[in-house]
Amino acid sequence: MKIPFFSFAERNQKLKAETLAVFEEFYDSNWYVLGKFTQKFEKEFADYNQVKHAVGVSTGLDALHLSLLALGVGDGDEVVVPSNTYIATVLAISFVGATPIFVEPRLETANLNPELLEAAITEKTKAIMPVHLYGQACEMDAIMEIANRHNLFVVEDNAQAHGARYNGKLTGSFGQANATSFYPTKNIGALGEAGAVTTDDPEIAEKISVFRNYGSQKRYYNNVVGYNMRIDEFEAAFLGICLKHIESWTKEREEMFKLYSECLAGIEGISPLKIAEGATTVNHLYTIRTQRRDELQAFLNEKGIGTKIHYPVPPHLQECYKNLGYSKGDFPIAEEIAETTLSLPNFIGIKESEIHYVGECIKSFFKES
Numbered sequence: 001m002k003i004p005f006f007s008f009a010e011r012n013q014k015l016k017a018e019t020l021a022v023f024e025e026f027y028d029s030n031w032y033v034l035g036k037f038t039q040k041f042e043k044e045f046a047d048y049n050q051v052k053h054a055v056g057v058s059t060g061l062d063a064l065h066l067s068l069l070a071l072g073v074g075d076g077d078e079v080v081v082p083s084n085t086y087i088a089t090v091l092a093i094s095f096v097g098a099t100p101i102f103v104e105p106r107l108e109t110a111n112l113n114p115e116l117l118e119a120a121i122t123e124k125t126k127a128i129m130p131v132h133l134y135g136q137a138c139e140m141d142a143i144m145e146i147a148n149r150h151n152l153f154v155v156e157d158n159a160q161a162h163g164a165r166y167n168g169k170l171t172g173s174f175g176q177a178n179a180t181s182f183y184p185t186k187n188i189g190a191l192g193e194a195g196a197v198t199t200d201d202p203e204i205a206e207k208i209s210v211f212r213n214y215g216s217q218k219r220y221y222n223n224v225v226g227y228n229m230r231i232d233e234f235e236a237a238f239l240g241i242c243l244k245h246i247e248s249w250t251k252e253r254e255e256m257f258k259l260y261s262e263c264l265a266g267i268e269g270i271s272p273l274k275i276a277e278g279a280t281t282v283n284h285l286y287t288i289r290t291q292r293r294d295e296l297q298a299f300l301n302e303k304g305i306g307t308k309i310h311y312p313v314p315p316h317l318q319e320c321y322k323n324l325g326y327s328k329g330d331f332p333i334a335e336e337i338a339e340t341t342l343s344l345p346n347f348i349g350i351k352e353s354e355i356h357y358v359g360e361c362i363k364s365f366f367k368e369s
């Protein structure tokens with residue numbers, strides 16, 4: 001059996017007729033930038049996220065960057081961020097001239113540990129950026145309580161968790177400005193690059209709209225130094241289609257993760273990630289931990305099973321952040337996660353028999369050796 005780590009085949013085949021019909025409408029509209037599809041998607045995504053505004057931008061990284069910019073985070077400020085996040089969260093902090101301050105996650109959930117937050121806050125701290133990693137909501141009540149008490153902004157990185165909740169409230173609706181990505185493999189994924197900022201604050205939404213459009217409200221009049229970070233009109237049209245399917249895809253992910261959990265139950269040597277009390281996950285990635293990660297990955301590869309590591313090098317050890325002066329051992333939990341996690345095949349359309357096969361192979365790896 002050959003099982004890729006990810007495949008678009010089933011999702012795209014199912015959406016093909018709908019997508020081609022929308023493409024024709026888009027093509028015939030003769031309006032290709034910030035048109036009716038963008039407006040419609042922004043309204044629908046805001047409704048989906050139960051916030052007042054969503055502003056479509058070019059990528060998730062740009063959504064993070066513009067969120068910080070709109071909140072006035074800049075030179076000399078510090079921004080607290082999990083030590084095990086994807087590099088984009090940290091890059092956005094660098095783009096605005098602020099300094100990332102890393103806080104360790106909980107090993108069991110891989111999400112920011114709120115108990116460690118307060119010790120990282122100084123008089124320079126301006127914002128906290130929780131990252132809902134692998135699809136699981138962070139412990140947002142504790143994070144918001146600390147942020148409010150210290151008068152800090154919260155910018156959620158909601159790239160991986162469309163539709164996840166903490167104590168019933170949706171991720172992407174807690175912070176003052178929250179960023180998400182519609183990179184093709186995300187739960188709501190474009191056919192190219194796209195992202196969005198979600199917010200309840202009309203002023204922030206307006207600022208993001210201006211920043212994404214050359215800093216201009218009125219054409220050829222530029223109030224601030226902005227960017228071209230507009231969402232692509234056709235991507236907005238396609239994402240509108242995805243939104244109609246997201247509930248059923250999330251259910252499908254839930255089913256496949258249940259099956260994974262059953263298949264892997266009781267295997268000594270691996271630990272699946274835990275879900276924190278009050279949190280839900282939309283199962284963006286099915287990630288396990290094992291001390292024998294590299295061996296297991298090579299074994300599964302031989303069996304035709306694709307896997308990935310999210311992420312092999314934590315930000316503080318990346319070459320591009322050498323200037324921050326960190327070394328190995330500074331964030332041991334992030335480092336352990338980098339050394340021990342493995343994400344298993346997971347995509348819309350994966351078959352039950354394929355998940356059983358992955359389970360059997362993992363079982364035989366730990367039994368044989």
Ligand SMILES: Cc1ncc(COP(=O)(O)O)c(C=O)c1O
Binds near residue numbers: 086193
């Ligand atoms: C947690 C996280 N943050 C930010 C991003 C950046 O999004 P994009 O690739 O759309 O720039 C991604 C995905 O790539 C991500 O997984």
